[in-house]
Amino acid sequence: MNPSLHLWLIPILPLAGAAINGFLGKKSSRQGVSVVGLLFPGAAFAWALWVAARFSSLSLPYQEFFAHWIRISGFTADFTLYLDQLSLVMLLVVTGVGFLIHIYSIGYMWDDPGYYRFFAYLNLFLFFMLTLVLANNYLLMFIGWEGVGLASYLLIGFWFTKDSAASAGKKAFIVNRIGDFGFLIGLFLLIKHFGSLNFDQVFEAVKPLSVETAGAGVLTAIGILLMVGACGKSAQIPLYVWLPDAMEGPTPVSALIHAATMVTAGVYMVARSHVIFEHAPMALTVVAIIGTLTAFFAATIGIAQTDIKKVLAYSTVSQLGYMFMACGVGAFSAGIFHLMTHAFFKGLLFLGAGSAIHAVGGEQDMRKMGGLKSYILWTFLTMSIATLAIAGIPPLAGFWSKDEILWKAYQVSKVYWAIGIITAFITSFYMFRLLFMTFFGDYRGTQVDAHGHVTRSHDAHAHGEPHESPMVMVVPLMILAVLSLVGGLVGIGNRFEDFLAPVFGSPEAVEAASHGTEMLLMGMSVAVALLGWWLAYLLYCKRPELPQKIADSLGDFYQAVAHKYYIDELYAALFVKPLIDGSTRILWQGVDRKIIDATVDDSADAARHVSDEVRHMQSGNLRSYAGWIAVGSAVVIAYMIWMGVR
Amino acid sequence: MVPLSYYLMLSGILFACGVAGFLIKRNIITIFMSIELMLNGVNLSFVAFAAHWHALAGQVFVFFVMVVAAAEAAVGLAIIIAVYRTRETLNIDQVNLLKL
Numbered sequence: 145m146n147p148s149l150h151l152w153l154i155p156i157l158p159l160a161g162a163a164i165n166g167f168l169g170k171k172s173s174r175q176g177v178s179v180v181g182l183l184f185p186g187a188a189f190a191w192a193l194w195v196a197a198r199f200s201s202l203s204l205p206y207q208e209f210f211a212h213w214i215r216i217s218g219f220t221a222d223f224t225l226y227l228d229q230l231s232l233v234m235l236l237v238v239t240g241v242g243f244l245i246h247i248y249s250i251g252y253m254w255d256d257p258g259y260y261r262f263f264a265y266l267n268l269f270l271f272f273m274l275t276l277v278l279a280n281n282y283l284l285m286f287i288g289w290e291g292v293g294l295a296s297y298l299l300i301g302f303w304f305t306k307d308s309a310a311s312a313g314k315k316a317f318i319v320n321r322i323g324d325f326g327f328l329i330g331l332f333l334l335i336k337h338f339g340s341l342n343f344d345q346v347f348e349a350v351k352p353l354s355v356e357t358a359g360a361g362v363l364t365a366i367g368i369l370l371m372v373g374a375c376g377k378s379a380q381i382p383l384y385v386w387l388p389d390a391m392e393g394p395t396p397v398s399a400l401i402h403a404a405t406m407v408t409a410g411v412y413m414v415a416r417s418h419v420i421f422e423h424a425p426m427a428l429t430v431v432a433i434i435g436t437l438t439a440f441f442a443a444t445i446g447i448a449q450t451d452i453k454k455v456l457a458y459s460t461v462s463q464l465g466y467m468f469m470a471c472g473v474g475a476f477s478a479g480i481f482h483l484m485t486h487a488f489f490k491g492l493l494f495l496g497a498g499s500a501i502h503a504v505g506g507e508q509d510m511r512k513m514g515g516l517k518s519y520i521l522w523t524f525l526t527m528s529i530a531t532l533a534i535a536g537i538p539p540l541a542g543f544w545s546k547d548e549i550l551w552k553a554y555q556v557s558k559v560y561w562a563i564g565i566i567t568a569f570i571t572s573f574y575m576f577r578l579l580f581m582t583f584f585g586d587y588r589g590t591q592v593d594a595h596g597h598v599t600r601s602h603d604a605h606a607h608g609e610p611h612e613s614p615m616v617m618v619v620p621l622m623i624l625a626v627l628s629l630v631g632g633l634v635g636i637g638n639r640f641e642d643f644l645a646p647v648f649g650s651p652e653a654v655e656a657a658s659h660g661t662e663m664l665l666m667g668m669s670v671a672v673a674l675l676g677w678w679l680a681y682l683l684y685c686k687r688p689e690l691p692q693k694i695a696d697s698l699g700d701f702y703q704a705v706a707h708k709y710y711i712d713e714l715y716a717a718l719f720v721k722p723l724i725d726g727s728t729r730i731l732w733q734g735v736d737r738k739i740i741d742a743t744v745d746d747s748a749d750a751a752r753h754v755s756d757e758v759r760h761m762q763s764g765n766l767r768s769y770a771g772w773i774a775v776g777s778a779v780v781i782a783y784m785i786w787m788g789v790r
Numbered sequence: 791m792v793p794l795s796y797y798l799m800l801s802g803i804l805f806a807c808g809v810a811g812f813l814i815k816r817n818i819i820t821i822f823m824s825i826e827l828m829l830n831g832v833n834l835s836f837v838a839f840a841a842h843w844h845a846l847a848g849q850v851f852v853f854f855v856m857v858v859a860a861a862e863a864a865v866g867l868a869i870i871i872a873v874y875r876t877r878e879t880l881n882i883d884q885v886n887l888l889k890l
């Protein structure tokens with residue numbers, strides 16, 4: 145028997161923080177809000193570390209029953225927490241990176257009037273994310289899944305007085321709803337065929353089934369439906385459109401929710417359901433194709449963006465594509481490995497971008513930055529590390545995980561690998577483009593107008609020269625930079641894979657002869673990363689006039705890329721407009737106005753008209769009353785006679 | 791022997807004439823006479839049925855109706871004379887003081 149770990153404390157602590165800040169924060173001071181906002185996630189992180197320290201002495205998977213929930217005729221779903229190697233990795237990433245971003249947020253959000261609200265939402269998000277990660281059944285996971293969607297909606301629309309932020313939150317929520325619909329139907333199918341949603345029971349029931357190689361069966365259907373859900377949450381084609389818009393939220397939110405944790409929930413869910421996917425090769429192929437396409441597609445859009453956060457957003461979509469590619473080729477542990485390293489370096493990139501935005505007073509356009517490295521050295525250094533990490537330069541974190549994925553993909557199909565390595569090149573290029581545009585060259589933010597005054601081009605509350613962020617923001621950057629530096633080392637010698645092996649099964653023994661190939665592929669990954677670096681250096685440092693010329697010579701194609709291939713416009717024309725038109729013309733003007741309203745209105749009108757006519761009988765004229773009596777009795781008599789005759 | 795239906799038809803015609811007179815005429819005296827006509831139309835059907843069924847109850851009813859009609863005529867004519875004295879008209883439409 146395992147000793148009780150009191151795992152329930154880990155999700156409950158941030159919930160308590162959210163409740164305290166949410167209900168009492170308005171009246172308390174910023175210091176008070178900060179203490180509560182940090183203490184509870186910090187305690188959750190500490191508890192997660194304590195759990196991790198006890199981890200090796202546990203018999204896994206460790207399950208902790210908390211409370212009954214649903215028990216009807218053989219179907220049970222309880223509030224039970226589930227801990228195995230996979231949940232432990234997610235637990236540490238979510239609480240650890242989450243805690244760092246909470247610290248950072250103190251500096252970033254200090255001047256915001258909604259300070260307490262921000263921390264309440266952020267803590268609420270942690271609660272739901274931890275519920276998602278620690279659930280022992282799909283239904284509890286779904287609660288967390290919807291909850292993080294809610295927190296994401298609240299935080300994207302945090303500055304809700306700004307129209308674009310409000311509609312971006314709405315868009316995220318609605319697009320996620322489409323994915324959740326697929327997820328939910330997948331769950332219904334699971335209940336129908338296996339009578340359970342508990343991970344253990346479902347996977348035990350699936351294991352003896354034969355692999356659906358011949359045709360698509362129920363497992364394939366379930367797998368694809370779960371993938372639809374994952375597509376929504378993890379921003380994969382065709383449901384990725386909400387993530388770039390989600391950058392309307394405050395930058396720490398982008399770092400925590402839309403880079404490090406929430407968007408990886410889909411990857412976690414697919415990895416958690418690996419037994420189902422392994423029995424449905426067709427679903428697995430779908431996952432791999434969607435992942436590969438998304439990785440490539442989003443990366444190409446990233447090249448032409450000028451908003452620093454949009455570049456990172458498309459980069460996130462692309463990296464999530466890598467994770468799905470890994471899951472799709474059956475390398476679930478590689479996917480989770482990339483999830484972890486990505487949480488480090490992408491969290492760092494967003495926080496660094498936030499620090500840079502903070503430094504130049506709210507400007508997000510990279511064309512108006514430049515030369516920041518002499519102003520904000522720490523941000524520059526940490527962001528360089530993150531860029532090197534995501535570009536795949538050894539020995540930083542991104543190299544190990546990305547190379548692992550590409551190697552696994554190569555073993556399954558060379559097509560995945562080829563697209564993956566092209567994507568790696570593009571990734572390296574756009575990330576160094578971002579770095580060079582932001583930190584190198586001359587500062588382009590201030591403009592001298594005709595009167596010789598130095599004016600800020602964009603932001604109203606100008607504060608002179610770019611300045612370094614406070615230490616409370618820089619320290620999390622440094623910690624994440626260290627993690628981005630060394631985080632990949634846990635993957636050397638398949639240690640990470642071996643750690644997760646009890647969950648995903650042991651990796652197949654790779655033939656010795658292929659080690660040469662592995663080295664060659666590794667060399668190629670590094671080569672394309674360096675090539676991307678060099679190209680970005682050439683275009684954005686040596687010859688800054690070249691990019692514009694290239695863009696001009698590409699003409700329409702460049703415009704298409706810069707406008708994100710007009711996907712938003714396409715969706716607007718294909719789905720949004722018909723929906724709005726249909727709702728307006730058919731449902732509103734047709735059904736609501738002409739049927740529902742008309743029924744009520746017309747019956748009232750009819751009653752009024754009839755009464756209007758009948759009213760004239762009561763004229764007050766005695767003789768007309770007598771007449772009516774005579775007519776009435778005549779009718780009655782006629783009726784009686786007629787009945788008698790019949 | 792005259793069939794029952796003849797009496798009933800005559801009774802109906804008399805009653806209908808009374809109703810029509812009551813509705814159409816404006817002179818109080820005429821209206822009063824119309825009411826008498828209706829009563830007597832009904833009386834006719836009572837006696838016709840009484841003769842047909844050899845039952846006395848119908849004839850007894852007729853006496854009651856006649857008594858009531860006589861009482862009514864006495865009170866009614868007195869009211870008419872009183873109205874004529876105060877308002878100097880027998881037109882019922884002009885006797886409308888109680889109307890809103």
